[in-house]
Amino acid sequence: MSAILRFAPSPTGRLHIGNLRTALFNWLFARREGGLFVLRFDDTDCERSKREFADLIERDLAWLGITPHRVARQSERIALYDAAAEQLKTAGLLYPCFETPDELDRRRKRLAARGLPPVYGREALKLSADERAGLEAEGRRPHWRFLLPNFTDDPFAPTRTDLSFDDLVRGETTIDLASLSDPVLIREDGSYLYTLPSVVDDAEMGVTHVIRGDDHVTNTAVQAALFQALRVPMPRFGHHNLLTTIGGEGLSKRSGALSLETLREDGFEPMAVASLAVLVGMAGAIEPMADLAALETRLDLSAVSASASKFDPAELDRLNREIVHALPSAAVAERLARLGIPDGEAEAFWLAVRANCDKVVDAKGWAEIVYGAVMVPAPADAEEAVFRQAALRLFPAGAIGSETFRAWTSAIKAETGAKGKALFLPLRRAITGLDHGPELGPLLPLIGRERLETRLQQRPENQT
Known part of the structure; x- marks a missing residue:
């Protein structure tokens, strides 16, 4: 069976380079396996999800060269989640809970004060039908929790239940389900959290591999139990390390500085961004890759660091500079x-x-120097003024070509005795108005005789 991978962002903000890391790991893995890549929007939170963010995510990915084979929106697949929820309810694995957030917070604090883990005690399972009806009559609406399979006969007596899976990045990974609270799958307003739709979609779409951040390791254990409860095959999971800012803070959609949109607007090359997103925190040098095919050859999930990696803007500047210098x-x-x-x-x-x-x-900026009306600085002293007069007089006649600069500087050197910096710096200042820049020889044919002579003839009194 061909590999099928997916990237499932929430369209609640702009993609940042940390999100891109996940997208590229899945895209490159799918390419290498000759498989398919699905872009699946987790937009069941209708209040926060925005279509403009979804459209921007597609543009960001296209800028990088990531073209999904399929685009899906969870908001259009609610009927599938409703059917799965009913299946779980019928099996007694999805139960209503009526605690308010404040009540749950107080309960967690009491457990912490006693030195106990803040695990939900399944108090809602003890409610009778009359008690539930009474709470509903008060106006309370239930949220729904999934009953984790971490007990033998008595759900109020959970026992250690190790769930193990072979992680594509971390290797053999084990989570004790008894250490977790029964997850909320459905909010009070009836909308779905990420967990159930993700499992249903992975099963329905035939997803074979899921690569995501290591902040989802515990979620994977919960989802593994859901795959079992729904009797559908489970993909193979891999959890890569996360990116942080240089100061160690986590990346956030709310911080636009590292968003792909901002990086694109700031003029960064897509392969500079992609190269850093994949190679940071991976064994080997961080170097600019020519294209996604080249980057694919560097992808090695087993070589990903176990600890978080820091995104250093200076590294991005370096990679971008190297790419630009080689662009045809x-x-x-x-x-x-x-x-x-x-x-x-x-x-x-x-x-x-x-x-x-x-x-x-x-x-x-260099186009303005070459084609614009450059106001060159006044000569630093009388000697430089004489130098410019000689340079103007000695400029070779005829068409300006590849050898013009060599012939010109040789003539100036012979007459004035200037050489090295004393020759080239005042000439550069007279031609470009700057103390640094590209080699002058290739610039001369572009600047042209008229502009060159105008600049060499400028006098201090003409300047503002």
């Missing part, structure tokens, strides 16, 4: 056109400036 002109042609670079000069321009660009958008 064809890869940036559309972006250069939007900057107004003439079609016939786009390749020569990009090859001249890319080594001085951390992001492709940085080419805009």
Whole structure:
């Protein structure tokens, strides 16, 4: 059977690089196995889920090159969850509870004061039909809990019940179901929490592998019990480590700084973001991958660190810089056109400036230097003023080509005796107005004779 994997984000905010890590692990694993990738929106929380966030998630993934084979929305599959809930109720495994959040909180605090784990004591199972009816008459609406299989005969006497599974990342993993509270599957308003819909969808869609953050390990034990209760096959699970900020805080949808939308708008290359999202916390060097196919070869779930990994923006800057410096002109042609670079000069321009660009958008600044009306600084002293006059007079006649700069600087050196920094720095300042930048030789044909002569002829009194 072909592998089927899924990424199931809640459309309640923007995707961040930590979410992308999960999406890429599943996407790359599916690619490697020749399988399918499902994008499944966990949007049963109608109050918080927004269609605009779902649309943004699809755009973010497409920017990275992730194209799902199927898109599903849990809000359109409620009938399946209703049927599963009825199956569990009929089996006596889904029971109504009437405690308020405040009552549950006080109960947990009493247990903690006695040094006991804050596990729900199944008090609702002791309610008679008349007591339940009385609570409902008071206006209370029940939430519904799943009865975990962690007892022999008496649900009020749970015993250690180890549930083990072979984790794709962590290896053999065991959770004691007696250490957990019966999970709430249905809220008071009748809406579903993530747990039951996830199990139902995984079964109905034939999901074979689930890779997600290690904050879901306990959830997996609960879901394993649900797979058994519904008598459907369970996928194989893997739990990767989480990403944190450089300060150690968890990433959040509410913090837009690391959202994919923000990174895209800030001019980062998709493969810089993807490379860091996958390779951070994995054995081997963090290096820029050319494409998702190359990144797929680096995916090794067994090499993922057991501890959280820190997202360092400096690493992203480095990866992006390395990718940009290697980009061919064809890869940036559309972006250069939007900057107004003439079609016939786009390749020569990009090859001249890319080594001085951390992001492709940085080419805009160099386009202004090449094609704009640059106001160069005044000569630092009389010697530099004489130097500029000589440079203007010695500029070679005829078409400007690849050898023009060499011939020009040789002539200036011969007349003035300037060499090294004393030759190239004042020349750069006179041509670009800057003390640093791309090699001047490839820039000369782009700047052109008219602009060059205008800059060399500028006088201090013309400047503002």
